[in-house]
Amino acid sequence: MxxxxxxxxxxxxxxxxxxxxxxxxxxxxxxxxxxxxxxxxxxxxxxxxxxxxxxxxxxRSKQELYAELLTGQITGGLAEVWAQIDASADVRETILAIFLAYWDQVEADPQAQVVIAELTVLAQRDAELRELSMADGRSTHTLARTMLRQFIELTGVRSSLPDDLLAEMLLGALSGVTNRWLVSRDSATARAALAEYAKLFAGYTQEQPEP
CATH class of the missing domain: 1.10.10 (Arc Repressor Mutant, subunit A)
Known part of the structure; x- marks a missing residue:
């Protein structure tokens, strides 16, 4: 043959x-x-x-694919980072370790962050994608809030702020530093900012009293 x-x-x-x-x-x-x-x-x-x-x-549509891309990238990254919690460490050090683990992912694949930024802007100009993006944003917020509760339970601290507000602040801090870095590519400043955010978030916690 x-x-x-x-x-x-x-x-x-x-x-x-x-x-x-x-x-x-x-x-x-x-x-x-x-x-x-x-x-x-x-x-x-x-x-x-x-x-x-x-x-x-x-x-069903390209918009559905876009929405899945956004959700999978954000929630997958958060879940992987949160798995590294060390309940025995100092709270500020633990938060900083989580932030830096997240940051390692950002620096390892900056083009993925560029795509996320493009898709996020695109979502604001497309009615169908905007609705999907809003739903996925709520899912991401819920995931962050759930992980914060796990963090509090594992470390034995309590927060002085409501979970919803703290989750929103957490997501805002990470996305803000990421977006600034995409413009400047100043990794030293980004890591310094994350260290300050870790200090800030640690300030919203206090140890639970012994039973």
């Missing part, structure tokens, strides 16, 4: 979740390399090695 007659190797049939994961990975790769504007559904499928029809088999 000639090379031209050799049958193509069998490819296992992928589930919808596997196809979605490949498309998400392809979208991230494409957007980090060429920007959000370059991420047409056809280009995303080509990057993922799939036929164009696979996109709408897995996602």
């Amino acid at each position: 000639s090379a031209a007659q050799t049958p193509a190797p069998h490819r296992p049939r992928l589930s919808v979740s596997e196809r979605r994961a490949l498309l998400i990975e392809g979208a991230w790769t494409l957007m980090k390399r060429e920007g959000v504007a370059a991420a047409t559904t056809r280009a995303i499928c080509a990057e993922a090695g799939m036929p164009h029809g696979a996109f709408h088999y897995c996602f």
